[in-house]
Amino acid sequence: MDGLDLSHRKAEHVKVVLGREVEGRYRYWNDIQLVHNALPEIDFEEVDASTTLLGKKLRAPLMITGMTGGFPDAAKINENLAHAAADVGIAMGVGSERAAILKGQYPDSYSVVARHPVPLKFANIGAPQIIAQSPGDRIITADDARAAMGLIGADALAIHLNFLQEMVQPEGDRRARGALARIGELAATFPVLVKETGAGLSRSVAERLRDHGVRALDVSGTGGTSFAAVEHWRAVDQGAEREARLGRTFWDWGIPSPAAVREVLPVGLPVVASGGVRSGLDVARAVALGATAAGIAGGVLRVAASSYEETRRELEQIIHEVRVAMFLTGSRTVADLQRAPYVVTGETRAWLQR
Numbered sequence: 331m332d333g334l335d336l337s338h339r340k341a342e343h344v345k346v347v348l349g350r351e352v353e354g355r356y357r358y359w360n361d362i363q364l365v366h367n368a369l370p371e372i373d374f375e376e377v378d379a380s381t382t383l384l385g386k387k388l389r390a391p392l393m394i395t396g397m398t399g400g401f402p403d404a405a406k407i408n409e410n411l412a413h414a415a416a417d418v419g420i421a422m423g424v425g426s427e428r429a430a431i432l433k434g435q436y437p438d439s440y441s442v443v444a445r446h447p448v449p450l451k452f453a454n455i456g457a458p459q460i461i462a463q464s465p466g467d468r469i470i471t472a473d474d475a476r477a478a479m480g481l482i483g484a485d486a487l488a489i490h491l492n493f494l495q496e497m498v499q500p501e502g503d504r505r506a507r508g509a510l511a512r513i514g515e516l517a518a519t520f521p522v523l524v525k526e527t528g529a530g531l532s533r534s535v536a537e538r539l540r541d542h543g544v545r546a547l548d549v550s551g552t553g554g555t556s557f558a559a560v561e562h563w564r565a566v567d568q569g570a571e572r573e574a575r576l577g578r579t580f581w582d583w584g585i586p587s588p589a590a591v592r593e594v595l596p597v598g599l600p601v602v603a604s605g606g607v608r609s610g611l612d613v614a615r616a617v618a619l620g621a622t623a624a625g626i627a628g629g630v631l632r633v634a635a636s637s638y639e640e641t642r643r644e645l646e647q648i649i650h651e652v653r654v655a656m657f658l659t660g661s662r663t664v665a666d667l668q669r670a671p672y673v674v675t676g677e678t679r680a681w682l683q684r
Contacts, residue, residue, distance in 0.1 A: 337435045339501070339564075340425070341401040346563045347555060347628060348635065354528075358553040358586040359606055361678035362615040365671040370660035377653045381664045383600055383622050384486055384521060384546055386450035389419030390649040391617050391664055395525065395548060395604050395625035396454040396488060400429025403635075404439035410634045414642040416446040418649060421623065423452035423488050423525075427478040428459050432468060437481060444483040452523060453484035457491050458503035460512040472519050479520065486545070487520040489513055492527040494584070498561035498577045500570040514542030525625075526550040528557050528605055530585025536594035546600040548625055551587030553606030555628040558583060588619055588674075589681035595620045610651020614659075617652075618670045 346352060379390040394411050398404045408424060415422040424443055429435035443451060455478055459470045470478075475487055491509075496502035516522055523546040524531075524539050530551030539547065562577025585593065587605035594601055603616035604625025616624040626648070633640040661667035674682055 336429050336433055337401045340398065340429060341403065342564055343560055344398055344403070344407070344631070346560050348632060350563050352555050352559040352563070354553045354556050354606060355582055356553060356677060357606065358551070358588050358678050359612040359615055361674055361676035362588050362619065363673045363675060364615060364618055364655060364659050365673065366658055367660035370657055372657065372660060372662050374653070374657050376662050377656045378663050379649060379653050379656065381623060383421060383450055384523070386421070386485060388421055388449055388623065390652055391621070391623040392613055392645070392649065392652070393421035393602055393623050393625045394423065394630060395550070395602070395627045396423035396425045396452065396490070397627050397631055398425040399427060399440045400425065400435050401439065402436060404436065405442050407631070407634045408439060409442040410638045410641045411630070412443040412446040412448055413638045414645050416448045417642055418645045419449055420645065421450035421452070422448045424454050424482055426454050426456050426490065427481060428456060428470065430481060431470065431474045431478050440481050444481070450486070451482055451484045452486050452488040453478040453482055454488045454490060457489055457509045457513065458493070458496055458505070460489070460516070461505060461508045463503045463505050472516060475516055475520060485521070486523055487516065488523045488525050488548070489516065490525050490527050492557065494529045494580060495527060495557035495561055498558050498565065498573050498580065500565055500568055500573045510538060510542060513539065513544065517543035517545070521545045523548060523602070525602070528552060528555060529583060530587065530590040530605070531594050532585060533593045533597065536597040536599070540597050540599055544599065546602065547594055547597070548602040548604055549587060549590035549594060550625070551590040551605040552582055552584035553587050554604070556581050586678055586681055588615070588678050591616060591619045591621050592682055610648040611655050613648065613652045614655035614667060615672070617664060617667045618672045620668060
């Protein structure tokens with residue numbers, strides 16, 4: 331696939347997310363109910379939402395997970411996200427950098443992030459692109475990964491697993507053999523976070539990633555933006571009937587985000603809980619389950635496409651909600667919140683009892 335087609339696909343992804351129904355059909359985070367503490371015995375001003383992820387201090391347990399890049403309008407989105415993330419002191423990733431690194435497409439749509447002192451930045455490459463999809467394919471090498479990190483001034487490398495999305499994409503990459511070994515090779519050189527893209531991580535996968543040197547995990551489970559749904563709509567627009575039907579069939583495929591957090595915690599790596607996180611209360615729920623931080627993407631894409639001011643206001647509101655939830659559970663620190671009592675209901679309860 332040439333660079334023009336890749337850039338066009340990335341623009342289509344953002345257009346579909348902003349303009350069509352792509353959410354999971356069940357709100358799993360609503361199944362996690364924090365137990366109210368009617369007598370918290372702390373002052374709200376005492377609440378300290380700061381935490382540490384991969385050795386970097388964040389003012390709140392929040393990360394903007396990688397969304398976009400590689401087409402002209404992505405520069406504005408990433409500029410607004412990075413500016414706001416730096417100002418409020420949270421982590422940030424970018425979308426897959428293949429377009430810039432392998433195709434030379436719109437590197438400025440990523441490098442705008444380097445202008446802002448975001449406390450923890452993640453470069454991003456895809457697992458399907460670190461293995462050959464056909465004989466003679468150009469794969470992403472360690473030098474390419476280093477270039478991806480340098481482009482945004484990254485502290486760590488995110489490698490995303492999106493094989494569900496690739497299966498539904500009319501032009502998807504469908505080879506996965508050898509990806510784990512290649513992840514291990516890159517993890518021997520760079521601090522690597524492996525992230526799913528809406529279908530969740532199981533304990534067995536998390537254990538294999540840990541054993542191959544991965545430093546952190548982003549579970550990105552079902553309940554938020556469904557990339558099977560995104561690709562369903564793209565397939566509809568292209569008249570690709572088989573893939574369109576596949577996207578409908580697998581719209582809600584995967585492990586729910588809260589269940590994935592509990593699945594991977596025993597592995598002993600820092601966990602980012604993403605997938606359907608829409609509020610500071612969701613962030614607090616994720617931390618109470620044991621996550622180090624929560625990741626948000628689709629929930630800030632619309633404001634990031636508008637302005638820096640709206641993006642910052644949205645992030646400040648989410649962080650304020652985290653602190654309110656901490657206060658109402660009597661949690662002065664994030665460590666206290668990780669010990670706060672909670673009740674699990676609904677479909678998530680069934681997952682955790684399986």
